Amino acid sequence: MTFEIKPYPELWQSLDMDVERFDKARLMLGEAYEKTYLSQQNRPGAMAYFDNMIAEIHGGRIKELMAAKAEGRPVIGTFCVYIPEEIVLAAGGICVGLCGGSQGSVPDAEKTLPRNICPMVKSAFGFKAGRICPYFQAVDFVYGETTCDAKKKTWEILDKMVPTYVMEIPQCKNPRDIALWNEEVKAFKAKVEEVAGKTISESDLAWAIKTMNNKRRALQRLNSLRHHKPCPISGKDGLLIEQIAFYDEPIRFTEKVNELCDELEGRIKVGEAVPTKNATRVMIAGTPMALPNWKIHNLVEGAGAVIVNEESCIGTRYFKDLIDESVSTMNEMLAALTDRYKEIDCSCFTPNNERLNQVVKEFRDSQAHGVINYSLQFCHTYNIEEIRIREACEKEGIPYMFIESDYSPEDIGQLQTRIEAFLEQIRD
Ligand code: SF4
Numbered sequence: 001m002t003f004e005i006k007p008y009p010e011l012w013q014s015l016d017m018d019v020e021r022f023d024k025a026r027l028m029l030g031e032a033y034e035k036t037y038l039s040q041q042n043r044p045g046a047m048a049y050f051d052n053m054i055a056e057i058h059g060g061r062i063k064e065l066m067a068a069k070a071e072g073r074p075v076i077g078t079f080c081v082y083i084p085e086e087i088v089l090a091a092g093g094i095c096v097g098l099c100g101g102s103q104g105s106v107p108d109a110e111k112t113l114p115r116n117i118c119p120m121v122k123s124a125f126g127f128k129a130g131r132i133c134p135y136f137q138a139v140d141f142v143y144g145e146t147t148c149d150a151k152k153k154t155w156e157i158l159d160k161m162v163p164t165y166v167m168e169i170p171q172c173k174n175p176r177d178i179a180l181w182n183e184e185v186k187a188f189k190a191k192v193e194e195v196a197g198k199t200i201s202e203s204d205l206a207w208a209i210k211t212m213n214n215k216r217r218a219l220q221r222l223n224s225l226r227h228h229k230p231c232p233i234s235g236k237d238g239l240l241i242e243q244i245a246f247y248d249e250p251i252r253f254t255e256k257v258n259e260l261c262d263e264l265e266g267r268i269k270v271g272e273a274v275p276t277k278n279a280t281r282v283m284i285a286g287t288p289m290a291l292p293n294w295k296i297h298n299l300v301e302g303a304g305a306v307i308v309n310e311e312s313c314i315g316t317r318y319f320k321d322l323i324d325e326s327v328s329t330m331n332e333m334l335a336a337l338t339d340r341y342k343e344i345d346c347s348c349f350t351p352n353n354e355r356l357n358q359v360v361k362e363f364r365d366s367q368a369h370g371v372i373n374y375s376l377q378f379c380h381t382y383n384i385e386e387i388r389i390r391e392a393c394e395k396e397g398i399p400y401m402f403i404e405s406d407y408s409p410e411d412i413g414q415l416q417t418r419i420e421a422f423l424e425q426i427r428d
């Protein structure tokens, strides 16, 4: 089987992209996908939908965004799980996560930004600077936040190329911080209404909250099935779905995740396992793995183990908390939104004790044998929080390993040796 990411040169041209360069990147991504994903044995049949989402990543989904724009519906680019997506959906708009998981766009960013900042920020910025991402070209504006220094200072530079709206995310969770966040949520609603040219009604927002909760419920369901022993699906496939969650249409995505879950339940009934019944089980914690960052999953699963959980923003941090659906006035719903988003335990908060408990809880729930805590290079908050995560795991007797890496292939040999030694140590 030969996999191809479909080319749409005319569409890319209309978006003022560097078509020649982007077409090369398309071929490379297609090859990497085929090697990483289609070489896996015994994949669930329902993964065909997600394979197609990758095949159409640079065309089919972009056409849907352009059709929405033609109807006056806003398309908003995001980088963080702190985006109150419900507000965008309620206004008829679309949120798309802007990829920041590729080494290919890093040199474009390094022409402007310092080299020693997080690769996710550089990668995302480079996609816009090099005009090599159709999503970046299609958005009405980019939503940025003040979660970390690298991002908040980059928004000032990015704003010269694409309108960038910044929400202030507090760094603590005291009542006055929550009040600030609630004000920010209200201001964001006003901004989205201005771009959409419509006022969000209470019923619009109630519908959007329910829609997003259903999406999170489907992802929670998938995650619990991955916790089953033996595991019915690979960690690579689990991660892929979590990555696609950031750019697919939410109602269709929810249906497809639930169809996959039905299939996985059938697999569990007959004891079907991926890759084998006795595979060593690993949980990942840490910084997000944006598309197409499959580096650690490739190494761990390439060594015969299976990843059963990602405690990450491209993972449980995105879907573990639901919004209260029992309230109905606009102010109550905005307060419920604020409440749900304050549960996100990103390392940008201090203190962040909730995350320590969450890592231990997810380790127990997922029946993993050990935790690999992963931080992107130069991410100060996750790198420093590593100390407390390690202490929490040691206290609970949880086998633990820390990896700091970027997107380059240079450390793959060294990481492979370290990962194989860790797997040997935690094997049943
Ligand atoms: S790790 Fe923090 S800053 Fe990064 S996406 Fe998650 S919540 Fe946002």
Ligand code: SF4
Binding pocket: 118, 119, 120, 121, 147, 148, 149, 150, 151, 287, 288, 376, 378, 379, 380, 381, 382
């Ligand atoms: S991984 Fe860390 S440094 Fe990179 S964008 Fe997220 S919070 Fe900022």
